[in-house]
Amino acid sequence: MLAKLALRNVRRSARDYLVYFFTLTIGVAVFYAFNTIAVQADFLKSDVREMVKAIYGIITGLTVFLAVITGFLMVYANNFLMRHRKKEMGLYQVLGMPRSMVARTITLETLFVAIAALAIGFAIGALLSQVLLFVTAALFASKVEEFKFFFSIPAFLTTFICFAVIFFIMMLFNLRSLRKVQLVELMSAQKQSEKTHVKSLFFSSVLFAIGAVCVGVAYWRLIKLGFPGFGGSGTQVDFLITTVLVSLGTLVLFYGLAGALTALARRSKKYYFSGLHSFSVREVSSQINTNAISMGFVSLILFLAITSVTTGMSITNALQAAQRIALPYSASILAYGGPKDRAADLAAAPERLKAAGYDLSKLGKVSTMVLRLPQNWDAQGFQAPSLTLGDFCKTANMKLPLGYENADVTRASLEVISLNEYNEQRNMMNMQPVALAPDEYLVTSNMEVVNPIYAAAVKNGHTIDVAGTKLKPSSLGAISDNSANLMNFSVASNAGTLVVPNELIDNFVPRKLVINVAYASTTDADIAKNDAVLKQISNLDGQALSQAIYNTPEYSSNGVLVLSRTEMIAQGFGLRGVVTYLALYIGFVLIVICAAILAIQRLSATSESAARFRILNDLGASEKDMLNSLKFQTSLSFIAPLLVGLAHSVCAMSVLMEIIRVLGGVNIATNSFLIVGIFIVVYGSYLALTYGMSRHMILDATHAKRHSL
Structure with a gap:
């Protein structure tokens, strides 16, 4: 009998509170689908398979984190449903059902x-996981091989355990609520409103001011101190204090704001006694405590969702933009830490590779440069006056970019190449050579955040000192065109390189050898063949590779890198795929959860106020005014947390964008459109669905016969 009664109640609850069941179902589906990534990897090409599998550990940990948030919010929402059913549980006991039997039900x-x-x-x-497989393949620029339907047991167990714990906790809270409440309270639950503890306009205003000050101080601290470990001057403790301030400030802000607005409305007779404003204020007042707390928590979760999606997509955009800049060649060979007195030997590395059976000229165009630093560049405490980014900043009267405070280019000398080497690079790119007077220099950079600094410093006539010779900037100014890309790299890597006259280059010692190759053929088959040749070079044993690069077997090959464009593009796709995958997972789950909580809260409040709407109808209130009141309450419950969450995100993103900009260009407009699109589809859909269901409940109550109430 109990099972039959419970099943009937579930069917009725599912019909009345479709949002609740829909969200739980979608939560299970999304958690499972994203956790199948380890199985998805088996259907992808071998070159990305391990990379995709490596994400599984991150996804699992992230799932636990999201499950905790989901559980907290679902339990909170469940309390609203139980509160709505208090009268029903009271009726069971009045009809003779023991409380223990009600608990079992x-x-x-x-x-x-x-x-x-x-x-x-x-x-x-x-x-969904079958579809997600093809999405994963697209994100990692791979193809699905031998597709067949799959079901992941590990993903099933992870999702099952997370939601089993959530449901178990919900059950405990339900039983606790039933044991704690008295029968008379159960029977009168629908006539009871939340007690409004904030009645004083002055006290509410003080609370609002305190919350606003806490949030404002948190904003100021974040902008001033930044994120620890990402160029910020603050410590982990400073960041923790900022987090606590914005969290507590948000909760106090909502509690104080709701009370202040309510008290203010009651003191404004012109507003209070027009239309159904008095009724709307009464409804808001009855829900003020619960609404304030829930809105505060939801706004913080929305802040996390908005920031994670925006930051993740901004990083992928920056990486993609940086990759277009950072991979101008078919391949680059980089050799670090060569002997200081063997510049000529380093420059002759292509000839030694040819003698070893690897003729790079057969692959296409080849250019060689040796990047150098001043004498004693590795001596402790050595400084290079006028040759550092910090000195260029002083001449430009500009601040260092975020994250550059402790960078090598800020305190130590910029790397230097000769005019001949630079023109060889330009010739390889089919660009016209440049000329320098004996007392001139050029500065090149392909990094967006430092290009304006060099341009301003050159415009202001920044001079450099090379072994006692003063060099002034060339009339060409600071160069940031394609010739500033000195090598292949995953992101723009030229934070500043000086080009000096050939006769002055001997005043510097070799720091790094760069051999760039532009394949003559661009067909896929020839590119793969040429990449295989370079792969053979990187696989040489340490002694042979050191002999070919450094002209001595004494140096290890640990400092030699062979970076083909094909390999770097694949790695870029992989990294962008990981970031996009995680950002969408976090953002989608959190937005759905928050929207669902607000929807359930609003539906529960509407259900409790249905009888009061019926009384308004009996007193002659128009249907239009009642629905406008309902629309105002529903919209406020959704929009208020969103506005606060957006404000927090704008502050955080203003700092994060400066960090991300180091990677390359950031198209914030694209990210903004993406966020707006997500909210229109998800958040807006929940808002519309909630209002539609609430409207149906109110109309049913007002049109029903009196004896049915």
Whole structure:
């Protein structure tokens, strides 16, 4: 009998609170689908398979984190549903059902909900994971090989355990709520409103001011101190203090703001007694405590969702833009830490590779340069006056970019190449050579954040000192065109390189050898063949590679890198795929959870106020005014947390964008459109669905016969 009663209650609850069951089901489906990434990797090409599998550990840890948030918010939402059903539970006891039997009924209902959500969720998740496989392949620039339907047991167990714990905690809270409340309270639950503790306009204003000050101080601290470990001057403790301030400030802000607005409305007779404003204020007042707390928490979760998606997509855009700049050649061979007195030997490395059986000229155009630093560049405490980024900043009267405070180019000398080497590079790119007077220099850079500094410093006539010779900037100014890309790298890597006259280059010692290759043929087959030749070079044993590069077997090959464009593009796709995958996972789950919580909260409040809407109807209130009041309450419950979350995100993103800009160009407009699109589809859909269901509940209540109430 209990099972039959519980099943009937579940069916009725599912019909009345479709949002709740829908969200739980989608949660199971999304958790399962994203956790199948380890199985998805088996269907992808071998070159990205291990990279995709490596994400599984991150996804698992992230799933646990999201499950904790999901559990907290779902339990919180469940309390609203239980509060709505207090009268029903009271009726069971009045009709003679022992409280223990009511508790068992609630337990069975929770179990049925869990079974239904898990069964439907896993079914949808199994289908969704098949689609996600092709999305994963696209993100990692791979293809699906020998596709067949799959089901992941590890993903199933991870999702099942997370949601089993959530449902178990929900069941405990339900039983606790039932044991704690008295029968008379159960029977009068629908007539009771939340007690409004904040009635004083002055006290509410003080709370609002305190919350606003806390949030403002947190904003100021974040902008001033930044993120620890990412160029910020603050410590982990400073960041923790900032986090606590913005969290507590948000909660106090909502609590104080809601009370202040309510008290202010009651003191404004012109507003309070027009239309149904008095009723709307009464409804807001009755929910003020719960609404304030929930709005505060939801706004913080929305802040996390918005920031994670925006930051993740900005990073992928920056990496993609940087890759277009950072890979101008078919391949680059980099040799670090060569002997200081063997510049000529380093420059002759292509000839030695040819003698060893690797003729790079057969692959296409080849250019060689040796990047140098002043004498004693590695001596402790050595400084290079006028040759550092910091000195260029002083001449330009500009601040260092975020994160450059402790960079080598800020305190130590910029690397230097000769005019001949630079022109050889330009010739390889089919660009016209440049000329320098004996007392001139050029500065090149391909990094967006430092290009304006060099341009301003050159415009202001920044001079450099080379072994007692003063050099002035060339009339060509600071160069940031394609010739500033000195080598292949995953991101723009030329933070500043000086070009000096040939006769002065001997005043510097070799620091790094760069051999760039531009393949003559661009067909896929020839590119693969040429990449294989370079792969053979990188696989040479240490002695042979050191002999070919450094002209001595004494130096290890640990400092030699062979970076082909094909390999770097594949790695770039992989990194962007990981970031995009995680950002979408976090953002989608958190937005759905927050929207669902707000929807359930609003539906519960509407259900409790249905009888009061009926009384308004009996008193002659128009249907239009009642629906406008409902629309105002519903919109406020969704929009207020969103606005605060957006404000937090704008502050955080203003700091994060400066960090991300180091990687390359950031198209914030694209990210903004993406965020707006997500909220229109997800958040807006929940808002519309909530209002539609609330409207239906109110109209049913006002149109029903009196004896049915």
